[in-house]
Amino acid sequence: MLKAEFTKQLPEFDLQAEFKMDREIVAIVGPSGSGKTTFLNCLAGTVSPDMGRIELGGRVFAEEGGKPLRIQDRRVGYLFQDYALFPHMTVRENILFGLPGQPEPSHVRELTELLGIRPLMDKYPHEISGGEKQRTALARALAMKPELLLLDEPFSALDDETRLRCRNELMRIHRDWQIPVLMVTHSMDEARRTADRIVRIEKGRMAELPIREASL
Numbered sequence: 784m785l786k787a788e789f790t791k792q793l794p795e796f797d798l799q800a801e802f803k804m805d806r807e808i809v810a811i812v813g814p815s816g817s818g819k820t821t822f823l824n825c826l827a828g829t830v831s832p833d834m835g836r837i838e839l840g841g842r843v844f845a846e847e848g849g850k851p852l853r854i855q856d857r858r859v860g861y862l863f864q865d866y867a868l869f870p871h872m873t874v875r876e877n878i879l880f881g882l883p884g885q886p887e888p889s890h891v892r893e894l895t896e897l898l899g900i901r902p903l904m905d906k907y908p909h910e911i912s913g914g915e916k917q918r919t920a921l922a923r924a925l926a927m928k929p930e931l932l933l934l935d936e937p938f939s940a941l942d943d944e945t946r947l948r949c950r951n952e953l954m955r956i957h958r959d960w961q962i963p964v965l966m967v968t969h970s971m972d973e974a975r976r977t978a979d980r981i982v983r984i985e986k987g988r989m990a991e992l993p994i995r996e997a998s999l
């Protein structure tokens with residue numbers, strides 16, 4: 784169970800997170816600039832909440848008066864909005880970045896086979912397509928066996944066919960791995976097709992949307 788109850792001051796408003804999730808897929812929707820990425824950043828640890836508490840499966844990530852848990856100790860996989868692959872590293876090096884000094888573990892081999900990126904392992908990001916970058920970034924986010932997966936607009940740069948394929952792969956990985964997945968999307972259609980629940984953020988306030996009637 785992920786529990787996040789915290790506030791974070793932003794220039795125009797406060798992000799007021801009140802959120803719980805189990806091993807499900809939750810889509811986060813809402814207008815541009817409403818606090819979606821900030822919410823993910825607070826969970827990942829790249830941004831610190833001002834007040835409140837975040838915990839995952841009993842492990843405390845942040846609480847008032849306490850030292851926040853280090854990013855590398857949170858076991859959170861994060862696929863950034865622009866994929867953020869290191870340009871000077873190969874696909875293999877990017878994927879294994881969070882596992883320094885280790886030979887390629889068997890689950891990474893399986894993951895890269897499932898995602899169809901084995902033939903690309905020695906290529907650099909500028910030598911692969913947008914869809915391949917997306918799958919590389921997803922493999923990197925999953926390589927350290929995260930207990931929580933954060934995806935910031937994972938499919939937005941993809942053509943329809945690749946988006947469908949990537950979405951199906953994500954849902955298959957979710958079935959196999961059974962971890963909570965939080966996905967920011969601008970597409971209500973995608974949210975409905977992929978997620979078990981939909982949460983809308985507007986000016987920093989969160990509200991659950993009924994999944995059948997959800998509309999932007």
Ligand SMILES: Nc1ncnc2c1ncn2[C@@H]1O[C@H](COP(=O)(O)OP(=O)(O)OP(=O)(O)O)[C@@H](O)[C@H]1O
Nearest residue numbers: 793794795813814815816817818819820821822864
């Ligand atoms: N590091 C920062 N410094 C100052 N303002 C910030 C910072 N990060 C975010 N903001 C502001 O906080 C608000 C929320 O930003 P955030 O990126 O969380 O929104 P978002 O809902 O993810 O937007 P989008 O859908 O466009 O990605 C915006 O007004 C943004 O300009």
